[in-house]
Amino acid sequence: MNVLYMFSAAAGLIGFTSCLYFAFESHKEQETRATKMGMAGALVLFVLTMGLFIPFIKSVVLILFMAAFFLSLVLFIPAKPNAAALKGSKGYIKGVPVRPDERDTVFARFRSLVPGSKAYQTYYTDLHPEREAGDAKRRERGFLGKPGSIDHEYQPNVAMMHAAFSIPPMLGQEAFSNPEPDVNRADLTPEKAALIVKNFARHIGADRVGICRVNTNLLYSHQGEVHYDRGENWGKKIKDLPPYAVVFLTEMNYDHVLSAPHTPTVAESAHLYAKGAYLSTLLAKWFSYMGYTGVAEHTRNYHIPLPPLAQDAGLGEVGRHGYLVAPEMGARCRIFAVLTDMPLSVDTPVHLGVEEFCRACKKCADSCPSKSIPRDEKIIHNGYSKWKLDEDSCFEYWSKVGTDCCICMAICPFSRPNTFLHRVVRTFVEKSWAAQVFFPYVDNFLYGKRWRPKSVKPWLKYKEKPDKEEIY
Numbered sequence: 089m090n091v092l093y094m095f096s097a098a099a100g101l102i103g104f105t106s107c108l109y110f111a112f113e114s115h116k117e118q119e120t121r122a123t124k125m126g127m128a129g130a131l132v133l134f135v136l137t138m139g140l141f142i143p144f145i146k147s148v149v150l151i152l153f154m155a156a157f158f159l160s161l162v163l164f165i166p167a168k169p170n171a172a173a174l175k176g177s178k179g180y181i182k183g184v185p186v187r188p189d190e191r192d193t194v195f196a197r198f199r200s201l202v203p204g205s206k207a208y209q210t211y212y213t214d215l216h217p218e219r220e221a222g223d224a225k226r227r228e229r230g231f232l233g234k235p236g237s238i239d240h241e242y243q244p245n246v247a248m249m250h251a252a253f254s255i256p257p258m259l260g261q262e263a264f265s266n267p268e269p270d271v272n273r274a275d276l277t278p279e280k281a282a283l284i285v286k287n288f289a290r291h292i293g294a295d296r297v298g299i300c301r302v303n304t305n306l307l308y309s310h311q312g313e314v315h316y317d318r319g320e321n322w323g324k325k326i327k328d329l330p331p332y333a334v335v336f337l338t339e340m341n342y343d344h345v346l347s348a349p350h351t352p353t354v355a356e357s358a359h360l361y362a363k364g365a366y367l368s369t370l371l372a373k374w375f376s377y378m379g380y381t382g383v384a385e386h387t388r389n390y391h392i393p394l395p396p397l398a399q400d401a402g403l404g405e406v407g408r409h410g411y412l413v414a415p416e417m418g419a420r421c422r423i424f425a426v427l428t429d430m431p432l433s434v435d436t437p438v439h440l441g442v443e444e445f446c447r448a449c450k451k452c453a454d455s456c457p458s459k460s461i462p463r464d465e466k467i468i469h470n471g472y473s474k475w476k477l478d479e480d481s482c483f484e485y486w487s488k489v490g491t492d493c494c495i496c497m498a499i500c501p502f503s504r505p506n507t508f509l510h511r512v513v514r515t516f517v518e519k520s521w522a523a524q525v526f527f528p529y530v531d532n533f534l535y536g537k538r539w540r541p542k543s544v545k546p547w548l549k550y551k552e553k554p555d556k557e558e559i560y
């Protein structure tokens with residue numbers, strides 16, 4: 089047997105084993121179609137490899153192996169790094185940046201505008217009269233619907249959600265930490281300070297941490313969410329915030345996310361909002377005991393949309409669905425931050441191949457039940473090029489199911505568990521031109537395009553509505 093045949097037989101054996109491994113991992117991830125595809129691939133490779141030993145067909149099989157080998161070399165053509173991604177949020181400026189107004193966000197409109205109040209009148213009379221009728225109808229139906237309605241309001245999971253969401257309000261009043269009186273300003277180099285704060289954040293529970301200077305164009309122009317009877321703050325101009333941001337991610341458990349849009353996802357989101365409120369408040373306090381200001385950015389105290397801030401801090405890229413896509417966890421993460429005036433050395437934005445992959449993938453857009461994610465090219469919004477999510481229709485769906493849905497997060501190929509298999513694929517997507525162009529189609533072929541929730545562990549098993557309509 090000459091060397092070409094031996095080489096092909098070895099390649100066939102490796103391919104066969106890889107397919108079985110893929111099928112095994114996919115089975116663990118409850119990816120039925122991918123499991124079958126892996127098994128089918130293993131069978132085909134087994135038959136082809138055997139064909140190398142059958143005299144009448146072995147030359148044809150050899151040609152097939154050689155063709156596959158030369159085709160696979162295309163995977164090693166390096167990708168051009170995404171110059172825009174490497175500049176962070178500033179790389180996407182395509183006009184004159186306009187600061188977003190928090191008063192326009194869905195949460196600010198429905199939680200902070202009380203009918204009959206001065207803020208309500210100002211918003212719907214002076215600022216956005218075109219929104220009044222639609223928002224009024226929405227208020228009548230209830231903003232977020234009945235918690236857990238998709239699962240018959242299954243009490244254990246809904247209670248996990250309520251319990252976790254009750255924590256940030258306890259901490260929001262402590263979000264601003266001024267320098268403690270009688271404390272000397274710590275005299276650290278920016279490098280040493282960054283080393284300490286990042287390790288401290290990881291030690292107390294953050295999964296990834298990055299630091300950046302705040303791009304002031306990203307800050308909300310006016311305050312829209314008001315809490316603790318501080319109604320007078322509605323519409324206040326946002327200014328004079330500290331210039332550095334310590335941004336951190338907390339990873340959502342895959343076992344919860346795979347049930348999207350059922351109650352385990354919202355229980356996990358709520359858990360991380362509580363954790364993020366605690367971590368950011370603790371970090372902000374640390375800065376105050378170091379003689380600096382710390383402002384905790386969490387669900388009770390936002391001044392800035394966090395995905396582009398995380399991008400600036402080198403934590404990932406923003407995907408078509410508008411979530412951050414981070415290494416190892418993809419979109420399965422929640423972002424929090426602390427703004428501070430302590431000088432810190434900053435991180436550089438990263439390129440992961442997300443934008444290139446998203447162009448062809450569109451899985452989140454195709455699976456979004458409310459069609460809130462665009463399938464088209466990016467648009468210019470507030471002077472930035474982005475895929476613009478329709479927040480209103482997204483939240484409308486949340487109110488229908490009584491959870492925060494998370495289907496787009498769950499179906500994103502980058503969100504798969506951080507196993508060896510997916511790490512290899514992510515590395516190719518980051519570095520290989522062919523992977524960025526062809527893998528979205530391969531992914532759709534292997535895993536399918538539409539989302540179906542998977543089974544959760546027994547302790548999270550919810551009670552499905554017996555009369556459940558088709559809602560995803």
Ligand code: SF4
Nearest residue numbers: 407446449450452500
């Ligand atoms: S699902 Fe696909 S298109 Fe959507 S963000 Fe993830 S990679 Fe991009």
Ligand code: SF4
Nearest residue numbers: 456482493494495496
């Ligand atoms: S959370 Fe659900 S409804 Fe909202 S954009 Fe994602 S998939 Fe669509």
